[in-house]
Amino acid sequence: MVDVRNHSLVPEHDLLSAAEIEDVLEEYDIKRTDLPKIDLSDPALPEGAAPGDVVRIERDSRTTERAVVYRLVIE
Numbered sequence: 324m325v326d327v328r329n330h331s332l333v334p335e336h337d338l339l340s341a342a343e344i345e346d347v348l349e350e351y352d353i354k355r356t357d358l359p360k361i362d363l364s365d366p367a368l369p370e371g372a373a374p375g376d377v378v379r380i381e382r383d384s385r386t387t388e389r390a391v392v393y394r395l396v397i398e
């Protein structure tokens with residue numbers, strides 16, 4: 324079985340700490356449930372991801388060097 328997390332086309336996915344989550348929510352003035360969602364079955368999620376966690380996804384961008392997005396893990 325291939326681990327897609329190691330594929331060159333899959334952007335970096337990192338779990339945020341509780342403090343980092345609070346910083347993101349405060350910066351954007353939103354609630355956790357306002358974040359876009361990512362399903363727990365997504366093979367790109369880091370090991371140990373659980374519903375309610377927030378993942379930072381960093382991908383290449385043509386307009387900026389790196390684009391950062393946040394997703395709430397759901398079942």
